[in-house]
Amino acid sequence: MTKGITATAIAIVLGIPATAAADMTIGTWNLKHLGWDNGKRIDLVAHIAQGADLWALTEVMDEQAVSQLEDELESLTGEQWSSMTSHEVGRSSYQESYSYLWRESAVEYTKGAVVYMDPGDEFAREPYLAEFADKETGQEVALAAVHIVYGDSRADRTPEIRQLAEIWDWMSEVYPGTPRLIAGDYNLTPDHEAWQMLRDQGAVPAITSGATTLSSADGQYANLYDNLWLDQGTLDVTGSDIVRFPELLSLTHEQARDIVSDHAPIYVTVGNAEPGFVAMKGASGGKSTSSECININEAAVSRLDELPHVGPARAEDVIEARPYENVGGLTQVSGIGPSRVEDIKASGMVCSL
Structure with missing residues (x-):
């Protein structure tokens, strides 16, 4: 399993201590047209989603599907879950939404759910922002969910990537003093030069190696497109990883792409949180x-x-x-x-x- 950075590594490399205490697992996942009539197995999505406490979801096509996912999670875990979904965003006839999904025993929504106004019309799909808090410690985190346009080439993606530096700065005004995370599918690897403006603002990627898009060959992944960019040293990030969900569900990549997603989720753990990503009992397409x-x-x-x-x-x-x-x-x-x-x-x- 490919490992990402930890708070200790950040502190060693950058000389900045991790200061905030909380205990939660935060993830992001592109769910490939969640809500379309495409045969998606919501029960399998829920089995993976139970592994984190707070999710930023992209490619949500129908809010009702998120409600169904909540139901599945509550049945599976015996706990209460909540969600909220943005209005549809997109310049063309193709539009999608973002959703936040969280375990109520661990996380609560605090304030500030808003779709970025995008005064310069820089984003094809404007980011969706909100603030949440660890229910036990009260530690707050501000999230921005993003799905960068794919376009015809990498050059089409770089303007939105560079504009994320503006989102990062704006978040410090909307959620002053709150650690920031930008979560989503960027269609660009974190080592590309287009990220330099965001790096200059003090943001670092949680995942620095490996890949998150499922190739057609079982066990092989193609691109590191999904990530969480976070405030260096402001959260006690104790781990990060890519969830190879086809293996957990005993699915081929072809099956996984068809009934779950063509992207693997990624997550970070904060404080003493333990992720709950486990193999499904009797797994084989569920x-x-x-x-x-x-x-x-x-x-x-x-x-x-x-x-x-x-x-x-x-x-x-x-x-x-x-x-x-x-x-x-x-x-x-x-x-x-x-x-x-x-x-x-x-x-x-x-x-x-």
């Missing part, structure tokens, strides 16, 4: 590798939570509502509607009753 079917009237939580849309918390509800005459009876469980029952039937994982 289906059980066991040859035995799942009897919904008899199976334990550990088997029931292998079903689509059923995590550990919802598995307890499934057990509570027994017995069932058929799979359709699962609609009496909160959060399992007719469409989710159809997904469960289609999985072929449930025994005939």
Whole structure:
């Protein structure tokens, strides 16, 4: 697994101590047209998303899909999650939104959610900004979610990259004294000269080696386009990494690109936070590798939570509502509607009753 910089490395190289204490994992993920009718497996997205406490999401096409992701996360983790989504941004008929998604036990939204006004019309998709706080320590962080235009060449991307220095400076006015992070998909590697203006403002990339876009070959990644740029020395950043989610879900890259995303998420840990990115039990497109079917009237939580849309918390509800005459009876469980029952039937994982 490719490793990024840590607070210790920043302090050694730059001679600036990390000062702020907090305990949370912050991630960013391009979710490849989240909300389009494209067969995306929200349950698989949720399995990966549970690994961080606060997310900046790009390529959100429908706010309702983010709500579905919240539902999946709450079922999977047994905790409350919240989200907020920007209005659609973009110059052409193609437009998309940004979303923030967070675990309520660890993070709270504090203030300042706003889409950048972009007085010079520099961005094809204006960044979305907000301030959050670690719920235990009160440590605040200001985030800007960004999706840089791809264009026809790298030269088309560099004007927006250079303009991020203005966003960085503006954030210090909107969120004075708050550590800043710019999160997103930049379509440009962090070693390109276009980043120099942002570096001159004191920002550094969390990930400096490796790659985040999925190539067609399993286990191989093409470009380091996704990143978190952060205030050097103002947060106790204790780790950073790229989440190779196809391996965690036992998916080929072709499958992962089709039903999850063509980008891998990245994250930083702050303070004593421990990321929760783990392999999915019985993973293979989210289906059980066991040859035995799942009897919904008899199976334990550990088997029931292998079903689509059923995590550990919802598995307890499934057990509570027994017995069932058929799979359709699962609609009496909160959060399992007719469409989710159809997904469960289609999985072929449930025994005939």
